[in-house]
Amino acid sequence: MLDPQTAVHVHDRLRSSGPLVQVITNYVSMDIAANLLNAAGASPAMVHDAREAGEFAGIAQAVVANIGTLSPPWVDGMLAAVEVASAAGKPWVLDPVAVGATAYRRETAALLVEHRPTVIRGNASEILSIATSTGAGRGVDADADTADVRADAEALASKLDTVVAMTGVVDVVTDGTRTAHVIGGDDRAPMITALGCSASALVAACCAVHDDAFEASTAALAILTAAIEQAGALAEGPGSLRWRLMDALSTLPSSAVADVVARR
Amino acid sequence: MLDPQTAVHVHDRLRSSGPLVQVITNYVSMDIAANLLNAAGASPAMVHDAREAGEFAGIAQAVVANIGTLSPPWVDGMLAAVEVASAAGKPWVLDPVAVGATAYRRETAALLVEHRPTVIRGNASEILSIATSTGAGRGVDADADTADVRADAEALASKLDTVVAMTGVVDVVTDGTRTAHVIGGDDRAPMITALGCSASALVAACCAVHDDAFEASTAALAILTAAIEQAGALAEGPGSLRWRLMDALSTLPSSAVADVVARR
Amino acid sequence: MLDPQTAVHVHDRLRSSGPLVQVITNYVSMDIAANLLNAAGASPAMVHDAREAGEFAGIAQAVVANIGTLSPPWVDGMLAAVEVASAAGKPWVLDPVAVGATAYRRETAALLVEHRPTVIRGNASEILSIATSTGAGRGVDADADTADVRADAEALASKLDTVVAMTGVVDVVTDGTRTAHVIGGDDRAPMITALGCSASALVAACCAVHDDAFEASTAALAILTAAIEQAGALAEGPGSLRWRLMDALSTLPSSAVADVVARR
Numbered sequence: 001m002l003d004p005q006t007a008v009h010v011h012d013r014l015r016s017s018g019p020l021v022q023v024i025t026n027y028v029s030m031d032i033a034a035n036l037l038n039a040a041g042a043s044p045a046m047v048h049d050a051r052e053a054g055e056f057a058g059i060a061q062a063v064v065a066n067i068g069t070l071s072p073p074w075v076d077g078m079l080a081a082v083e084v085a086s087a088a089g090k091p092w093v094l095d096p097v098a099v100g101a102t103a104y105r106r107e108t109a110a111l112l113v114e115h116r117p118t119v120i121r122g123n124a125s126e127i128l129s130i131a132t133s134t135g136a137g138r139g140v141d142a143d144a145d146t147a148d149v150r151a152d153a154e155a156l157a158s159k160l161d162t163v164v165a166m167t168g169v170v171d172v173v174t175d176g177t178r179t180a181h182v183i184g185g186d187d188r189a190p191m192i193t194a195l196g197c198s199a200s201a202l203v204a205a206c207c208a209v210h211d212d213a214f215e216a217s218t219a220a221l222a223i224l225t226a227a228i229e230q231a232g233a234l235a236e237g238p239g240s241l242r243w244r245l246m247d248a249l250s251t252l253p254s255s256a257v258a259d260v261v262a263r264r
Numbered sequence: 265m266l267d268p269q270t271a272v273h274v275h276d277r278l279r280s281s282g283p284l285v286q287v288i289t290n291y292v293s294m295d296i297a298a299n300l301l302n303a304a305g306a307s308p309a310m311v312h313d314a315r316e317a318g319e320f321a322g323i324a325q326a327v328v329a330n331i332g333t334l335s336p337p338w339v340d341g342m343l344a345a346v347e348v349a350s351a352a353g354k355p356w357v358l359d360p361v362a363v364g365a366t367a368y369r370r371e372t373a374a375l376l377v378e379h380r381p382t383v384i385r386g387n388a389s390e391i392l393s394i395a396t397s398t399g400a401g402r403g404v405d406a407d408a409d410t411a412d413v414r415a416d417a418e419a420l421a422s423k424l425d426t427v428v429a430m431t432g433v434v435d436v437v438t439d440g441t442r443t444a445h446v447i448g449g450d451d452r453a454p455m456i457t458a459l460g461c462s463a464s465a466l467v468a469a470c471c472a473v474h475d476d477a478f479e480a481s482t483a484a485l486a487i488l489t490a491a492i493e494q495a496g497a498l499a500e501g502p503g504s505l506r507w508r509l510m511d512a513l514s515t516l517p518s519s520a521v522a523d524v525v526a527r528r
Numbered sequence: 529m530l531d532p533q534t535a536v537h538v539h540d541r542l543r544s545s546g547p548l549v550q551v552i553t554n555y556v557s558m559d560i561a562a563n564l565l566n567a568a569g570a571s572p573a574m575v576h577d578a579r580e581a582g583e584f585a586g587i588a589q590a591v592v593a594n595i596g597t598l599s600p601p602w603v604d605g606m607l608a609a610v611e612v613a614s615a616a617g618k619p620w621v622l623d624p625v626a627v628g629a630t631a632y633r634r635e636t637a638a639l640l641v642e643h644r645p646t647v648i649r650g651n652a653s654e655i656l657s658i659a660t661s662t663g664a665g666r667g668v669d670a671d672a673d674t675a676d677v678r679a680d681a682e683a684l685a686s687k688l689d690t691v692v693a694m695t696g697v698v699d700v701v702t703d704g705t706r707t708a709h710v711i712g713g714d715d716r717a718p719m720i721t722a723l724g725c726s727a728s729a730l731v732a733a734c735c736a737v738h739d740d741a742f743e744a745s746t747a748a749l750a751i752l753t754a755a756i757e758q759a760g761a762l763a764e765g766p767g768s769l770r771w772r773l774m775d776a777l778s779t780l781p782s783s784a785v786a787d788v789v790a791r792r
Contacts, residue, residue, distance in 0.1 A: 039765070052633065070316065098311075101316075103319065190302075244768075250716070503775040
């Protein structure tokens, strides 16, 4: 659980301070993740090459490493950035997209996990895959549900001393000790490509403005859920849901965020 | 020609089975191609690097190789993926974007053609360029019309034992023996960047759920045309046409697909 | 200042001739820059790799080099393209995204500047950073205002014999001798990611159809401003502003462009 007032505080801070977030993400998510951060009040920068990724992480207030469209130069850039972030005590978020699908993804995620992500944001299958590979889970299930993976997520969070933010029909956020649920959204949201990647970017932005990563991650998912619901009330399909989400985020009342957090 | 009932069958199968399509495509088309596949009911994955492209092709049900924003590592990834797809008898679609423009494009398309694409999807100029380079056509014409290139497309399809899906004001699909036309759409559709690339991805998705690639390709273009028309009825320009296309695809009635196919 | 009739002439030429613009740009801007050029009547091509970038620059009518998501292979491609453009007397536009942020950006911008850009399009901070590094300005200011940087922009334009197109709340365009302002727009436009990058692409397209780069650049920013205002009149946030901008550009009356230019 999260106190609604804390969620409102994170939301206010996000808008008033406009944190600079270095988003090293996949090609598919570039456009939506950057626009979503902008609409929410943060400042995205997609600086990825190893020649500047570490230097830029010194300026950024949070970093995202997303393995959606991997290649060796990008992995080098991610490692350079998260090393700097980790050493400086800045929050960074790992998004292990489709980590169970190939050996290259498993290896890369394992390399990144060594740099102690502040938050791991993924769907239930991805979290289960990471949990299993680190000895904290039971095995891969491509159609896993967040409720079924809750115990694995908690074990993973404890083992790595990280926050796990697992999104799905019901989002589950845990640091191993505390566990929160974020309930709501829109049935058509999964048809918006890279919405999960964008959620990871928003989690990073919230961690940049609030020290408690469990609270910041939960607040980020509540902000996104509240905006999706406002957008969904008027949307006619995934195309309109996407642009209405940007409109909703840019003027989202804090009360809507508090309402989502207060749900049981 | 295609039987309307077959088109409806392909459309139903696309939605009920949600095929996993590996789309190795250009940077410009990433967002729209992924969202269009999602809206249509398929599951896109933009896995491109040679370290995992072949392995992933083993999981995917169809592959797209699109040369829009070429570079050597991406060509390696395309070759790795189509080799696996070809060997496994899985459908794969070549999109030879602007193949006539540079030597590098011509060479890359030639390398890819050796791996026996199930379908080649392009505009009339691109199809003419491929036909010419393989000895099946008469020469390059940057402003070619699909009607004028029909014979070249049929010769190319016969020569390579492939399906040629040529899009334009009137779409022409041929396997060398059978030829179908898909008529309709919206005048403003060419202003949507990478809509052709997205058509290639949808062709791949339909080939994944229906063995006859000629029928599957024709059905894919009919689905897209029907959705464009529904979107166009309400759109005020290329911006609204694009998001309305996503909305239309996500709820497209099969009768609209049948209507497009039934046109003469 | 620019004569409104000249702006209308550039706008008409842009639509009637549909110039081919080679846009070597960052991943975040690919989708919006290509769609914006298409909506405005130009023909974008995102050909970037050194194996074909120079060859393609021989076909294109203008080139953009944008350093937003830099990496060595892309810098090679930019250099290959601008070398050909420069030698052939074709216009090319440098967009020095976040040039002050890292050493790699400063070095790359310096390499590109040696190839004599026709126009440098950036925000006030970026222009100040380039001016400073070439000895034409006073130092970096991350929150610089175009009015405060006008003298630096004029000195930079004179020193490099280029046009500087500096965008912000008020746009300032100068060739060192003449200086024009473009006034107007929408408060929410900065929330649309990569709108500046798209402005650079539109500047290149206008330079392709009108020899006087100062006039062409001013006309480009007036076209964009007029379309943003039309879009903004109906938009509810950054999401709707973006697609409405595409709709507005595709049918923009020349009178709206003339009105923007005529403002004092």
